[in-house]
Amino acid sequence: MSRAALLVLADGRFPAGGHAHSGGAEAAVRAGRISGAASLEDFCRGRLHTAGLVAAGLSAAAALGIDPVALDRAADARTPSPALRVAARKLGRQLLRAARATWPSAELDALGREFPKGAHQPVVLGLAARAAGLGPVDAAYCAAYESVSGPASATVRLLSLDPFDATGALARLAPEADRVVDRAVEAARRAADEGLDALPAGSAPLLEIGAEVHAAWPVRLFAS
Amino acid sequence: MSVPAGAGAGAGAGVRSVARIVARADGRGGTSLPVLESDGPLALRRTRSAGTGARVMLVGAMSGPLGGDHFTVEGRVEEEARLSVGSAAATIALPGQAKGEARYDVRLDVADGGELHWLPEQLISAQGSDLRVSTRVELATTARLVLREEQVLGRVGEEPGRLTSRLTVRVAGQAVLDQELACGPGAPGGWDGPAVLAGHRAVGQLLVVRPEFAATPVAAGLLGEGASVVPLAGPAALVTAVAPDALRLRRLLDEALASLPRT
Amino acid sequence: MHLEHHRDTPTALSADAHRPDGIRRALRIGLGGPVGSGKTATVAALCRALRDELSLAVVTNDIYTREDAEFLLREAVLPPERITAVETGACPHTAIRDDISANLEAVEDLEDAVGPLDLVLVESGGDNLTATFSKGLVDAQIFVIDVAGGDDIPRKGGPGVTTADLLVVNKTDLAPYVGSDLARMAADAKAQRAELPVVFQSLRGGTGVADVAVWVRAQLSAWTA
Numbered sequence: 001m002s003r004a005a006l007l008v009l010a011d012g013r014f015p016a017g018g019h020a021h022s023g024g025a026e027a028a029v030r031a032g033r034i035s036g037a038a039s040l041e042d043f044c045r046g047r048l049h050t051a052g053l054v055a056a057g058l059s060a061a062a063a064l065g066i067d068p069v070a071l072d073r074a075a076d077a078r079t080p081s082p083a084l085r086v087a088a089r090k091l092g093r094q095l096l097r098a099a100r101a102t103w104p105s106a107e108l109d110a111l112g113r114e115f116p117k118g119a120h121q122p123v124v125l126g127l128a129a130r131a132a133g134l135g136p137v138d139a140a141y142c143a144a145y146e147s148v149s150g151p152a153s154a155t156v157r158l159l160s161l162d163p164f165d166a167t168g169a170l171a172r173l174a175p176e177a178d179r180v181v182d183r184a185v186e187a188a189r190r191a192a193d194e195g196l197d198a199l200p201a202g203s204a205p206l207l208e209i210g211a212e213v214h215a216a217w218p219v220r221l222f223a224s
Numbered sequence: 225m226s227v228p229a230g231a232g233a234g235a236g237a238g239v240r241s242v243a244r245i246v247a248r249a250d251g252r253g254g255t256s257l258p259v260l261e262s263d264g265p266l267a268l269r270r271t272r273s274a275g276t277g278a279r280v281m282l283v284g285a286m287s288g289p290l291g292g293d294h295f296t297v298e299g300r301v302e303e304e305a306r307l308s309v310g311s312a313a314a315t316i317a318l319p320g321q322a323k324g325e326a327r328y329d330v331r332l333d334v335a336d337g338g339e340l341h342w343l344p345e346q347l348i349s350a351q352g353s354d355l356r357v358s359t360r361v362e363l364a365t366t367a368r369l370v371l372r373e374e375q376v377l378g379r380v381g382e383e384p385g386r387l388t389s390r391l392t393v394r395v396a397g398q399a400v401l402d403q404e405l406a407c408g409p410g411a412p413g414g415w416d417g418p419a420v421l422a423g424h425r426a427v428g429q430l431l432v433v434r435p436e437f438a439a440t441p442v443a444a445g446l447l448g449e450g451a452s453v454v455p456l457a458g459p460a461a462l463v464t465a466v467a468p469d470a471l472r473l474r475r476l477l478d479e480a481l482a483s484l485p486r487t
Numbered sequence: 488m489h490l491e492h493h494r495d496t497p498t499a500l501s502a503d504a505h506r507p508d509g510i511r512r513a514l515r516i517g518l519g520g521p522v523g524s525g526k527t528a529t530v531a532a533l534c535r536a537l538r539d540e541l542s543l544a545v546v547t548n549d550i551y552t553r554e555d556a557e558f559l560l561r562e563a564v565l566p567p568e569r570i571t572a573v574e575t576g577a578c579p580h581t582a583i584r585d586d587i588s589a590n591l592e593a594v595e596d597l598e599d600a601v602g603p604l605d606l607v608l609v610e611s612g613g614d615n616l617t618a619t620f621s622k623g624l625v626d627a628q629i630f631v632i633d634v635a636g637g638d639d640i641p642r643k644g645g646p647g648v649t650t651a652d653l654l655v656v657n658k659t660d661l662a663p664y665v666g667s668d669l670a671r672m673a674a675d676a677k678a679q680r681a682e683l684p685v686v687f688q689s690l691r692g693g694t695g696v697a698d699v700a701v702w703v704r705a706q707l708s709a710w711t712a
Contacts, residue, residue, distance in 0.1 A: 015586035020575055045414030048413075050420060073399065077457070079457075094589060097591065098588060205427050205464050
């Protein structure tokens with residue numbers, strides 16, 4: 001196992017389709033809920049503790065070797081918005097392609113056969129981490145960080161925000177991301193013993209509603 | 225019978241109450257209530273029903289739960305029975321003498337052909353309160369459900385207490401919805417920010433489960449910028465809404481329910 | 488050996504010449520170039536020229552709309568199930584070069600849905616002179632510029648002009664009106680591209696897209712040989 005593999009997997013340039021998604025930021029910008037660096041940071045904080053925590057829990061659980069089919073159903077139940085389910089599967093499919101090319105593994109191939117149109121991205125992320133020789137903590141870190149880095153870079157494009165401000169917000173959220181990862185990994189370990197109800201289920205009503213608002217627009221910059 | 229939670233464990237423990245309802249088809253097209261157990265502050269009353277189902281009002285819970293209390297309501301709808309449960313007034317979570325969070329558990333079970341309407345009034349999280357709500361619903365394949373949950377963050381002009389509310393719904397053992405909303409002081413950060421509630425003080429969900437949604441799911445739709453109607457990954461439709469206050473939230477949820485196809 | 492390795496796996500990865508079922512996949516040709524140079528019009532004209540002899544499909548990469556796909560649908564150059572749009576998150580060059588996964592999925596889904604296909608045209612969103620397609624996505628690429636964008640573009644070069652398998656200088660009918668010197672453009676292009684081919688075309692008369700269609704047919708013959 002190589003710790004540097006974590007950097008490869010977490011790299012924003014890892015070619016897995018994330019660049020076309022704003023993590024709900026585009027809808028929040030249009031609604032006026034994100035208008036600058038401060039509101040971006042608060043948006044990211046809320047996303048980190050809800051969707052980010054859920055994704056981190058699922059990723060850690062997949063990295064622990066919990067059945068990905070069951071995890072995918074758990075992800076569905078935690079994602080009421082069909083627009084977000086579609087986005088998560090799209091991103092999962094793209095990540096699976098990139099991961100299979102990067103870390104060939106029988107588990108990833110099997111996942112592709114089970115979900116030809118894509119499994120939920122965090123589940124794929126956990127298995128990709130496994131294939132890369134990484135563990136549940138690494139997988140949870142990737143998921144938690146992605147949950148805020150995506151909206152931050154999208155907002156830089158949407159609002160022509162100073163990129164240093166956006167990066168500063170991410171840095172200030174780092175201690176909270178640590179706590180989210182701790183919670184997620186602890187929940188994933190419990191889920192291995194007690195069942196998937198132990199996984200986090202944090203919800204963000206405005207992310208759910210905003211995703212449906214966004215999906216209904218005829219013109220948009222980002223896919224979600 | 226309600227007893228102090230953890231009786232014998234020392235002073236400061238709250239009240240533990242368990243209320244139970246069982247609805248059973250009476251074989252003549254109606255529904256009987258072989259079990260209707262009130263307990264302490266959780267008082268259940270059978271009321272006149274407009275249709276063939278049974279109707280129950282939860283009348284006592286408005287004064288609680290207080291810190292340290294643990295309330296449980298168990299409802300079971302047997303095959304082909306129809307039950308509608310409401311409450312007489314909003315439930316207010318208040319700070320208590322006892323230390324620690326209060327808990328409110330709702331356990332619902334609907335058998336094949338059964339139908340449950342679970343439509344309580346709002347839950348108001350008063351300043352200084354700390355409540356954890358857990359609602360678990362188990363539905364058989366052909367069971368039907370209408371469930372509403374509304375949370376109001378603080379009484380008028382007041383900061384909210386801490387509220388964590390988890391809703392888990394299974395159909396034939398398969399989770400179709402699992403969500404937890406955490407808000408108020410002490411909740412993980414960002415709960416009042418642009419991703420989660422953005423200053424809205426009322427948030428609610430309306431879940432409708434019908435077997436026919438498996439073949440013909442509802443179309444995703446919006447009611448303004450504050451509410452969405454979506455098909456879940458299962459035979460269910462979910463309305464999620466945020467609003468400035470309880471009144472406008474209820475209006476959104478009622479409007480959304482009316483927009484769903486009639487059965 | 489690379490191809491053999493992935494033959495029995497669930498989905499192709501990127502440039503594999505065969506689909507998972509062992510069938511040789513469609514030739515993929517990318518069309519890139521600056522905004523307004525006539526990429527979509529060239530795609531439309533190519534579809535009309537080739538649709539009776541080839542099974543083809545189009546993937547568009549729009550910047551913030553589905554306009555290009557909708558134009559093609561409106562023009563009815565192909566049945567709607569043969570046209571699909573990829574959303575690119577404000578970065579069209581990323582979707583065709585740095586992170587091609589969404590385009591690969593679109594291409595594969597088209598082959599699954601309406602295949603087998605002979606040819607898939609992948610049109611990029613209008614971008615700058617540095618935008619080129621990844622070899623993991625397309626087998627050959629066409630760079631489309633136009634005379635109205637300035638007759639110094641071939642001289643300036645850039646990856647698109649210099650390395651594209653075919654350079655198309657479009658809207659030659661406008662040259663007299665915008666003061667562009669076609670001879671100078673041809674000489675500059677020759678200097679930048681050595682032996683790589685250049686086509687001057689006007690879609691509003693003359694032979695239209697015919698020269699480009701000839702080039703596409705030659706690519707296809709080489710691909711299926």
